[in-house]
Amino acid sequence: MSYEKVEVPEEGEKITLEEGTEDELVVPDEPTIPIIHGDGIGQDVGPAAQKVLETAAQATGHDIHWMRVYAGESARERYDENLPDDTVEALKEFRVSIKGPLTTPVGAGFRSLNVALRKRLDLYANVRPTYHLDGVPSPVKDPGQMDMVTFRENTEDVYAGIEWEAGTDEVQKAKEFVENEMGEDDTIHDGPVGIGVKPITEFGTKRLVRKAIDYALEHDRDSVTLVHKGNIMKYTEGAFRDWGYEVAEEEYGDEVISEDTLWEERDGEAPEDAVVVNDRIADNMLQQVLTRTDEYDVIATMNLNGDYLSDACGAQIGGLGIAPGSNFGDGRFLAEPVHGSAPKYAGQDKVNPTAMILSGRIMLERLGWTEAADLVRDAVEETIDSGKVTYDLERQIEGGEKLATSEFADAVCENIESMS
Ligand code: NAP
Numbered sequence: 246m247s248y249e250k251v252e253v254p255e256e257g258e259k260i261t262l263e264e265g266t267e268d269e270l271v272v273p274d275e276p277t278i279p280i281i282h283g284d285g286i287g288q289d290v291g292p293a294a295q296k297v298l299e300t301a302a303q304a305t306g307h308d309i310h311w312m313r314v315y316a317g318e319s320a321r322e323r324y325d326e327n328l329p330d331d332t333v334e335a336l337k338e339f340r341v342s343i344k345g346p347l348t349t350p351v352g353a354g355f356r357s358l359n360v361a362l363r364k365r366l367d368l369y370a371n372v373r374p375t376y377h378l379d380g381v382p383s384p385v386k387d388p389g390q391m392d393m394v395t396f397r398e399n400t401e402d403v404y405a406g407i408e409w410e411a412g413t414d415e416v417q418k419a420k421e422f423v424e425n426e427m428g429e430d431d432t433i434h435d436g437p438v439g440i441g442v443k444p445i446t447e448f449g450t451k452r453l454v455r456k457a458i459d460y461a462l463e464h465d466r467d468s469v470t471l472v473h474k475g476n477i478m479k480y481t482e483g484a485f486r487d488w489g490y491e492v493a494e495e496e497y498g499d500e501v502i503s504e505d506t507l508w509e510e511r512d513g514e515a516p517e518d519a520v521v522v523n524d525r526i527a528d529n530m531l532q533q534v535l536t537r538t539d540e541y542d543v544i545a546t547m548n549l550n551g552d553y554l555s556d557a558c559g560a561q562i563g564g565l566g567i568a569p570g571s572n573f574g575d576g577r578f579l580a581e582p583v584h585g586s587a588p589k590y591a592g593q594d595k596v597n598p599t600a601m602i603l604s605g606r607i608m609l610e611r612l613g614w615t616e617a618a619d620l621v622r623d624a625v626e627e628t629i630d631s632g633k634v635t636y637d638l639e640r641q642i643e644g645g646e647k648l649a650t651s652e653f654a655d656a657v658c659e660n661i662e663s664m665s
Contacts, residue, residue: 246338250315250324250331253277257310260340260612267575270340272612275308279335283345284317285586286596291345293598293654298343298605300658301617301624304665312339316358317347328358333365341578343608345601346586359581363399368572368579369449370456371397373555374607378622380630381563382641390538391562394466396457397551399572401449402481404548408441416440445481445547450488456573457545458493458501461520469493469501471524472546472554485547486524493522527554534558559583566597566637569604571611578611580604594649597635599625602657624660628653 257277263269282291295311302309314332315323336342349357362368373395377388409416419440424430433440454471461469471490475483493501499516504523507513515521520543525533527550534541534557546554559568568583582600590596602625609618629638632645633656639647648656 246334248331248335250320250329251279251312251335253335254310254312257312259338262340262576270576270612272341272614274306275310276341276612277310277312277339278608279312279314279339279342281314281316281332281342281344281347282319283586284319284348285346285588285591286584287317287345287347287586288592289590289594289596289650290582290598290601293650294343294345294601294605296654297598297602297621297624297657297661298609298617300661301609301621302614304620304661305614305617307614307617314342316344316362328361333362336362336366336579337577340576341608341611343580343601343605346582346584348586348588362579363572366572366574366577366579367400368574368577369399370453370573371399371551371555371570372456372460372573372607373397373559373568373570373583374603375555375558375562375568377562378567378626378629380626380632380634380642381567382638383561383563385535385538385561387538388562391534391558392539393534393541393544393558394460394464395544395546395551395555395558396453396460397555398449398453398547400548401444401446402548403441403443405442405444407444408439411437411439443478443481445485447484447488450485451492452575454489454492454545455496457543458497458520458522461543462497462500465518466520466542467515468521468523468542470530470541470544471522472527472530472544472550473524474527474550475524476526482527482547482550489524489545490522530554531557534561555583563638565600566635567599567603569600569602569607571604571607573611578608580608580611594651595636596650597637598650598654599629599635602654620661620665621657624657624664627660627664628656 258273260276261271263271299309314335316328316332347358376392409419457469471486473482473486475486493503501520565584570583571580582604584600606618606621633648634645635653639645
């Protein structure tokens with residue numbers, strides 16, 4: 246495929262799919278990887294992450310050939326459009342990529358580019374690992390107990406965007422349908438009302454839960470917890486739980502066992518290496534991550550619960566400057582930090598690039614480059630633990646040395662080199 250708005254580097258090979266599979270990547274030693282630096286502080290954290298990831302790749306016998314692609318402000322400046330088709334096509338064709346934050350201005354007429362990208366690439370699982378790095382200040386007593394990965398469904402739930410504004414003909418029709426056709430004539434109060442629809446499908450649930458279980462098996466995790474509010478929303482969140490258990494019980498043989506079967510048939514004793522699937526009600530889960538943190542491992546949940554839960558977990562391990570994220574689809578992957586474009590700090594070489602670097606670490610894992618991924622984590626941890634930190638952490642710890650974004654990246658690279 247040839248592109249007008251993307252320059253494909255001459256060196257570097259394309260990541261492809263193993264024949265006959267939908268999700269197994271064939272990764273050359275020197276892949277071409279698209280990168281969107283992003284808006285605002287993307288210009289600071291993007292190059293910093295690039296440098297660290299490249300250094301870790303080279304230290305472990307690989308290399309990365311970056312391919313700059315454009316979205317948001319940089320695309321508007323160059324091509325007078327927010328999201329060129331060439332950008333989307335390149336992300337599809339090259340399969341594994343990384344992006345910085347993209348601004349979504351508040352107000353009508355501008356859809357979130359992040360949402361558009363996830364939709365067009367069908368990246369249906371938003372995956373956020375939360376683990377603590379030594380030296381990172383935390384509001385909890387023992388942040389080291391947190392080591393969870395949240396799989397948040399990305400395409401359904403109240404986020405599907407099916408909702409109608411108070412005062413419109415559409416909302417009136419929806420209200421009449423609910424009252425007259427569905428017999429709920431005493432439920433909605435009189436007066437102005439907004440109405441939304443919450444679709445949870447068997448298809449959407451099962452592919453998300455499969456991804457979470459596959460991840461747990463591949464990464465030697467002990468459990469997958471389905472988080473839902475099925476006691477109240479029985480046919481949406483309750484269905485999510487039921488379909489989730491169906492996947493666990495019907496598709497994995499002895500490798501996966503549900504908590505019920507575990508107690509009914511095995512007296513609570515899990516078979517060696519098996520992943521246990523259990524479920525928790527969402528409000529209880531928000532307590533459990535604080536009070537019984539180390540009991541949770543991989544979480545599979547719907548869009549809204551996932552949003553709340555992953556931010557709550559992220560706060561426990563150091564907040565936005567640290568929190569990495571990623572999006573998985575079948576045979577496609579896009580890493581992105583949880584934070585936004587923080588425009589007030591743009592271009593100041595000031596903010597913390599850790600979230601973007603650790604998002605890149607998930608990308609290295611997706612490539613199967615475990616050694617490089619571990620090296621990145623260890624080197625970031627070593628840097629922070631030695632007190633070399635950016636402004637956001639420096640203000641919370643005593644005796645820290647405040648570094649610029651680029652200096653922090655250099656310090657991590659030095660640690661990678663001395664550790665490898
Ligand atoms: P934000 O950009 O995440 O920034 C909020 C605050 O978080 C910053 O002022 C800063 O706090 C802290 N922060 C964020 N990133 C940091 C970093 N790398 N290092 C240190 N501190 C960091 O959130 P926002 O201001 O609500 O959103 C700005 C724009 O980003 C909006 O247009 C929003 O739509 C967009 N956004 C994009 C994404 C994405 O691309 N995936 C995600 C979220 C938001 P202090 O000032 O207290 O130091």
